[in-house]
Amino acid sequence: MKLSEIVDRLDLSVRSGKEKLGEDVTGGYASDLLSDVIANSNEGDIWITLQIHQNIVAVASMNKLAGIVLVNGREPEEGTLEAAEQEAMPIMVTDMPTFEVVGKLYELGISGTR
């Protein structure tokens, strides 16, 4: 499923990386521990997290993740946005908490087991 479709269906607000919304999302990963994401996420995953500092962009680019969704109404820090634009990493925000964002993605067929 394309990232743009997810943005529509979940009513997410895009904060960066608009040019990459046509990319495919092939799985999902939810975690707030960077070490965990580095170790266990897969290329093409959409990452759901509460973390907003700029390290998230580095982690997401390294693992070639499809995009980052910030939950609970969190906004990316300024440095995070700059880094995201540089790396062309889509960052989206929502008021929903992790549990529901994941639930809705799961219903769209995005899986967490790979």
Add this chain to the structure above:
Amino acid sequence: MKSMTLEDVRRVLEAEVIVGKDLLHRRVKMGCGSDLMSDVLAFIKPASLLLTGLTNQQTVRTAEMQDIVAICFVRGKKPTDETVKLAQLKNIPLLATRFRMFEACGRLYTEGLPGDYEATESG
């Protein structure tokens, strides 16, 4: 609003019950997945199930403060002995599933357990 028993949670997540085998009839009204206890302390509602990848004692302390029904550790993580002891003392059930956070939340949600956003929105 749909709720689930811990027995349902155990079944859906194919989870192991580490503490509270006799408490599986307790009901959870919503789910919450987080690895940041500061956030759990700020946002979670009572009668929630907490899904987390953290296994230190502070997860149980947080559950205690917030009147959380039970904790389920994800990604096959097992709690430390101290965490287990504290949970026994505080009568807080601990479950452990091999599923990752994403899969665990997804499965519970599709089985009808709401998150706290929807649960609160709909009153």
Add this chain to the structure above:
Amino acid sequence: MNRDEKITKIQELVYEMKVQEVMRRKVITVGPTTQMSELREILRVNRISGAPVVEGDALVGIISLEDFIKWLANREDDCPIGAKMTRDVKTLYADEPLVTAVNKLEQLGYGRFPVIDRETNELVGIITAGLVIEGLLRKLEIDYSEEEIHRYRASHIFEDILADRTKLLFEYDVVGQDFERAGESASGLKTTLRRLGIDPRIVRRVAIATYEAEMNVVVYTPGGKISCEIDPEKIVVDVRDSGPGIPDVEKAMQPGYSTAPEWVRELGFGAGMGLNNIQKCADEMVLTSDVGSGTHLKVCIFTEQGRGS
């Protein structure tokens, strides 16, 4: 608990508890080809009054002591259990509420029901009236001992004390840098407030604010003191530490602002939400800090009574 309360409690439990909580998991079964003459020994040795009849994995019938006595009384020839068993077996699902079992036991007059797993259709246990009673008593006892803990709660303390003004004061010492023990003060305070019979919603707010404050003392300072003063109108939590102090209190109050070291973040704290959360829980909050000498936090939460006046 008085008598009335106990009866409602049992009624509540019959609805709340599930068949699987009281059933016996170890089920003695017999095969349909076992001879009736062998049945007596099986029942006697296992001290049971009936058994499900199982062929392979499938439940095909049930045989009881009554069936055996009837067979004996009729002086019939020996035959396989399959010929004398009841084929139309009434079963219960493991996840059904206990009340279903109680009703079925009463209405159908059977002494036992095999218990089936709803998904796998496998025989997972057996339930009898005796097991239901046993399960309920066990549960009541657990709940009763939990109740016992609360029996000495001093809910009426403020009514019992005759004074123009009454205040209770609790103090807790917080050890800095000891992440393991962090939260003990908040936990102790929470338990104490519950015993005093204070509204659980108020207790929860006090507990969360205290826990966050305690966590700050543990993470950033060599230690401190938490005191909690309670009167009928309000609960005031006062946290003092001898830490490095906060250079810019206003900045520290911004959501997400944090100076927490990485080890604290990996443990799930230090996301810069603590002070905001304290503020969210508090009716009044005052934070003062002197760099080099420490920080003083005062949180006030009104009780129902205090809010009314």
